[in-house]
Amino acid sequence: MNTFSIAIHGGAGTLVKGMMTPELEAQYKTDLKAALDEGYLVLSKGGTAIEAVETAVKILEDSPLFNAGKGSVFTANETHEMDASIMDGKTLNAGAVSLISGIKNPVSLARDVMEKSEHVFLAGEGAMQFAKELHYKEEAASYFYDEFRHQQWLEIKDTDSFQLDHSTKKDSKFGTVGAVACDQDGNVAAATSTGGMTNKKWGRVGDSPMVGAGNYANNKTCAVSCTGSGEFFIRGVVAYDVACLMEHKEMSLQAASEEVINKRILEIKGDGGLIAVDAKGNIAMPFNTEGMYRACKTSEGREEIAIYK
Secondary structure (H helix, E strand, O other): OOOOEEEEEEEEEOOOHHHOOHHHHHHHHHHHHHHHHHHHHHHHOOOOHHHHHHHHHHHHHOOOOOOOHHHOOOOOOOOOOEEEEEEEOOOOOEEEEEEEOOOOOHHHHHHHHHHHOOOOEEEHHHHHHHHHHOOOOOOOHHHHOOHHHHHHHHHHOOOOOOEOOOOOOOOOEEOOEEEEEEOOOOOEEEEEEEOOOEOOOOOOOOOOOOEOOOEEEOOOOEEEEEEEOHHHHHHOOHHHHHHHHHHHOOOOHHHHHHHHHHHHHHHOOOOEEEEEEEOOOOEEOOEOOOEEEEEEEEOOOOEEEEEEO
16 A cells, blocks of 8 residues: 655745734644644545545635635735636646635635536636536625734725735735645645735736646646745746656655755745645655645654644
């Protein structure tokens, strides 16, 4: 039997210490552990990597603490626009949605795009039409309302500034969520979901739903889910870059992940982190910011839940 493992993240960045009380830190770790344990349970019962990453990400989407699903940030129009993607390393099939609203679990809709349509990426009204045809329930705006998120938005509404979640200054926390897993058959998968940027305009889309930028999986190399300054992660094609270094330079998962996060993305002034797993169940979780909400668990007994370096 293959070593099986799972890793999850809930965003990276400057995690402002003053805003992080011991109670809040405990809440974050509790929700990370819940997602980790449920995803791991799927793998331990012989489930697929795809099932495991979807399960874990749904739990993170259901938590108001993370900028995805229920905890999504407000756009400039005081609405929510969510993005998600999922990819199967065995088949290279992928599904993604962008600019959707009212959907409780965007990652599930991304999986349905992968499995129930002939397409990879659906956006906006078309993605919502697809959801309706599959009888997705559209949640009321109140489901996504979070007082802390609303206050974040009120502070910068009617200005040209935007921010990436939990921060008192622009660009200081990237609140994507994601999961990567390797199952008992050695298949890998990745899933990523986000509510984007506070006060974003013009239908801005980040790296999270983009295959190869914020999310990627290939059994030959690895599965990757990113969290960071999306514009830079798109330009750096970060998720695929890790896989590419492994395939063409024969680097290890750890070496390739470190090279991308601590060198290549920094060279273009991008910051953030990623989680990655290879087909042997190895895990890497590098980040170049003060912290990254992260957790991992393997069938060999490694378990870790952490926030800071």
